[in-house]
Amino acid sequence: xxxxxxxxxxxxxxxxxxxxxxxxxxxxxxxxxxxxxxxxxxxxxxxxxxxxxxxxxxxxxxxxxxxxxxxxxxxxxxxxxxxxxxxxxxxxxxxxxxxxxxxxxxxxxxxxxxxxxxxxxxxxxxxxxxxxxxxxxxxxxxxxxxxxxxxxxxxxxxxxxxxxxxxxxxxxxxxxxxxxxxxxxxxxxxxxxxxxxxxxxxxxxxxxxxxxxxxxxxxxxxxxxxxxxxxxxxxxxxxxxxxxxxxxxxxxxxxxxxxxxxxxxxxxxxxxxxxxxxxxxxxxxxxxxxxxxxxxxxxxxxxxxxxxxxxxxxxxxxxxxxxxxxxxxxx
Numbered sequence: 081x082x083x084x085x086x087x088x089x090x091x092x093x094x095x096x097x098x099x100x101x102x103x104x105x106x107x108x109x110x111x112x113x114x115x116x117x118x119x120x121x122x123x124x125x126x127x128x129x130x131x132x133x134x135x136x137x138x139x140x141x142x143x144x145x146x147x148x149x150x151x152x153x154x155x156x157x158x159x160x161x162x163x164x165x166x167x168x169x170x171x172x173x174x175x176x177x178x179x180x181x182x183x184x185x186x187x188x189x190x191x192x193x194x195x196x197x198x199x200x201x202x203x204x205x206x207x208x209x210x211x212x213x214x215x216x217x218x219x220x221x222x223x224x225x226x227x228x229x230x231x232x233x234x235x236x237x238x239x240x241x242x243x244x245x246x247x248x249x250x251x252x253x254x255x256x257x258x259x260x261x262x263x264x265x266x267x268x269x270x271x272x273x274x275x276x277x278x279x280x281x282x283x284x285x286x287x288x289x290x291x292x293x294x295x296x297x298x299x300x301x302x303x304x305x306x307x308x309x310x311x312x313x314x315x316x317x318x319x320x321x322x323x324x325x326x327x328x329x330x331x332x333x334x335x336x337x338x339x340x341x342x343x344x345x346x347x348x349x350x351x352x353x354x355x356x357x358x359x360x361x362x363x364x365x366x367x368x369x370x371x372x373x374x375x376x377x378x379x380x381x382x383x384x385x386x387x388x389x390x391x392x393x394x395x396x397x398x399x400x401x402x403x404x405x406x407x408x409x410x411x
Contacts, residue, residue, distance in 0.1 A: 096221045101210035112126050116146040117371055118173040118198075119364070120165050121284040122181045122255075124151035127340045128313050129179075131407035132203070134335055134360030136177070139368035147368075149172055156286035158185035166191040175199045175371035177364070182254045182314050183208045194322045196348060198394030199374055201367045204360070205256045210384070213410025217386040219358040220255050228309050228335045233273045235333035236306045240275065244306040246333075247298045248281045249291050249315035261311050261337065279305075284315050291318025296326070305332055320351050347395055355393045357405040362388055 091092050105363050119136050121129040133149055140147035150168050152160040161181045168176070169192060175373045178200060180186035188209045193200050194212045202216040236244050248265070248336040250258045262281070279302055284291035291314055298305060299322070307317055308323075310316035316336025320343065322327055330350045336343060338359035391405060 082386060083125050108186050113374060114146070115143075115175070115375055116148055116171070116173045117175045117177060117368055118148040118150065118168040118171065119177040119368075120161065120168060121151040121179040121204075121367035122156035122161065123154050123314075125154050126156075126286055126314060127407050128338050128358070129289050131363040132360035134408055135364035136368055138361075139314050143372045144367060145174075145368070145372055152364050154287065156181055156255075158182040161186065162189060165193075169193055169196060169198065172196075172376050173198055175201070177203055177367045177371065178207075179204045179253065180207050180256075181205070183256055184254070199371055201371055203367045212242070214374055214380065215367070215384060215386060217363045217366050217370075217382075217388065218257065219363070219390045220387050221260035222264035224337065224356040224358075224390050225261035225266075225309075225311075225357055226268040228261070228311075228337070228354070229265045229268035229273060229276070229389075231392060231394065232307045232309060232333050232335045233276065235335070236274065237275055237354040243275045243277055245279045245304055246307040246309065247302065247305065248293075248309045248311060249294055249316060249319055250281060250283050250311045251286045252393055253283060258311055265309055265311075276307075284318060286312070286314045288314045288318035288321065291315040292322040292325075293318075295319045295322035299326060299328070299332075307333035309333070310334065310336040313340050313343070316340070316343050316355065318354070320346055323351065339405045341406050342399040344393065344402055347393060347397070347402070350395070353394070354388055358390050358392050359388050359405075360407065386396050 088399055136147055141372050148171060150164050176198050190200050190207050190212050200213050204218055206216045223294055235265060275313050282294040308319050308392050312317040319334055323332055323334060333353050335354045337356045339355055343355055370380050374380045392403060
């Protein structure tokens with residue numbers, strides 16, 4: 081009964097975007113099933129994903145379901161993620177929350193899960209085709225990129241008619257969050273700050289040491305570098321370390337993403353001009369809640385795509401708000 085119920089639910093998600101299940105078992109019968117939710121992210125050690133884990137654990141406990149939390153310890157790549165997805169699917173979970181490290185490479189993993197009767201949600205990043213995905217929950221990434229451009233322009237004293245060299249550190253060329261933030265940054269530059277020249281981009285694969293090396297290379301290559309947009313938390317950490325080591329704090333503008341505790345502490349000291357904070361715990365809680373609701377009832381009130389607002393943290397942000405948005409890690 082358990083496998084057939086899951087199969088019916090998952091196939092209904094594909095067949096009817098209205099999210100209603102024809103012929104689904106009664107809610108009280110589904111409620112008696114042992115529900116397990118697998119949660120597969122990119123680099124597990126990333127504080128963003130650790131904060132997400134806390135939200136997932138809290139919601140799983142509240143819903144009375146089993147959480148299977150899996151991810152590569154430090155590598156953010158489809159090559160390491162796909163075998164992990166295969167391993168958790170072998171445990172026959174009822175639902176899967178997947179944070180795809182690549183929109184194309186993980187599409188087959190979603191299809192494999194649905195074929196096995198597993199209901200799938202995407203969080204943070206997404207696969208290209210969401211047909212088989214119950215819901216996609218993420219932050220407002222294009223807006224975050226635009227906020228980063230505004231903060232960086234303010235830091236470098238942007239003046240019409242002058243030019244300013246900036247660089248951008250990313251984790252991946254294809255992760256949908258990185259792509260959207262880059263697009264938002266570029267759009268804001270083109271419309272409002274045309275004097276900002278994006279000289280280069282480089283990728284860290286969620287490794288802060290590699291991010292620091294990228295920044296050191298830029299500082300040598302671009303002696304007039306005015307600013308850096310570190311598009312996610314690990315790039316922010318690496319960039320901050322590089323600027324501190326070179327004695328360039330305050331001389332090169334640095335806008336980062338993600339409110340890691342160590343990085344939030346560096347706002348007041350001027351290392352970061354701004355940090356764009358998300359709410360990873362809220363994303364995880366909503367994903368778990370949505371999957372369990374659908375598994376039990378055959379429908380959900382959650383939209384197909386959910387965008388959670390973010391906020392720019394600066395030296396002017398109140399201590400209360402800094403504490404509110406700082407990522408808190410799970411166990």
